[in-house]
């Protein structure tokens with residue numbers, strides 16, 4: 001009996017064609033006997049000119065679906081095996097990283113990519129015609145025999161299973177939770193430009209480098225092919241943040257804001273800012289994460305729709321890829337028994353995500369009560385080094401191990417008892 005004959009047909013609708021929705025379109029299309037359609041509200045592919053980190057856990061997951069040698073062509077690998085180099089904001093002095101260790105295989109070292117190239121890469125693997133652009137979903141209606149999907153243009157379609165990958169502002173999530181998005185108090189400034197513009201500057205870093213200051217940070221990295229990335233998070237008042245959008249440049253204003261803010265920092269930063277083109281800037285936002293990633297046996301939330309926080313240890317999209325992979329395995333192993341599949345998916349992802357959300361809160365407290373209260377610069381540096389980077393357990397998380405543990409612990413309930 002072939003895999004196709006073993007399982008009944010399944011109609012999957014994905015809402016959203018961003019990094020995670022597109023990855024879901026590739027991955028879930030590989031299940032036997034499924035029809036997958038993704039609905040994206042924009043008329044065409046859109047991504048922001050910025051860098052994205054691919055973590056150890058994320059690369060392990062991507063390798064399940066893609067040929068890593070092919071992906072490698074768009075990745076930037078640092079000479080120091082992907083470790084982040086942290087520097088003192090003013091002196092540029094290198095800070096110690098007490099706990100940093102490398103993955104077992106170098107191919108899983110953290111890597112950087114341009115977001116646009118990563119999305120293009122994923123889209124290249126989506127079966128033709130799977131993503132329908134210009135299709136804004138207005139709402140979903142869960143019924144006994146499936147889910148009715150209502151579009152802004154008045155059309156309605158039906159699916160057995162809906163994957164909500166509609167991002168941080170997810171309409172689908174808010175249909176069930178009614179949550180509010182809040183400004184985190186910081187604006188992200190982003191710029192990707194030709195490295196030729198800065199190549200002449202002595203001391204230009206080859207590693208992913210972050211200058212840590214009191215209340216703000218400056219990140220820089222090279223990108224493939226021949227690009228340089230500048231990224232900063234600054235505390236800006238809500239009225240400033242409210243006028244900024246990821247899809248429009250700030251003109252002269254953003255660059256001047258950066259030059260002014262960083263004028264007393266390591267002079268290398270100022271030299272780079274002086275010659276770079278204008279940047280984009282957008283507010284960092286968040287909403288409470290979903291405690292339960294499923295609705296009945298019919299809807300699963302993945303990516304920012306499920307864990308809506310902009311910028312989480314450089315791991316938000318990687319966690320979204322893991323969501324999709326957990327869903328893929330859950331569907332495959334339960335042979336499309338949706339009740340069992342969504343139980344497995346939720347149990348694999350929700351407890352881990354809850355721990356990550358808790359860590360964000362703890363790190364805010366560490367910032368306020370420990371690092372932020374140091375009275376001298378020497379003590380501040382000691383505390384920053386003592387804290388270290390902290391996110392390793394998040395970025396090297398193995399979704400496969402977690403999935404297998406949940407499956408094994410629920411084996412009787414899932415596969416034997418009726």
Ligand SMILES: Cc1cc2nc3c(=O)[nH]c(=O)nc-3n(C[C@H](O)[C@H](O)[C@H](O)COP(=O)(O)OP(=O)(O)OC[C@H]3O[C@@H](n4cnc5c(N)ncnc54)[C@H](O)[C@@H]3O)c2cc1C
Pocket residue numbers: 015016017018019020021022039040041042051052053054135136137138165166167168170171188284302303304305310311312313314315316317318319320
């Ligand atoms: C400053 C910053 C830095 C970051 N750095 C990293 C990093 O280094 N590494 C990392 O892993 N993550 C990083 N992230 C997080 C990462 O960007 C997100 O987790 C990721 O983009 C989420 O992808 P997504 O597909 O879930 O959502 P999105 O990319 O937001 O995609 C959602 C899609 O759904 C579509 N859509 C929305 N509503 C509808 C609707 N009603 N109908 C149809 N379509 C709809 C949208 O048009 C969009 O295309 C960063 C985020 C920020 C803000």
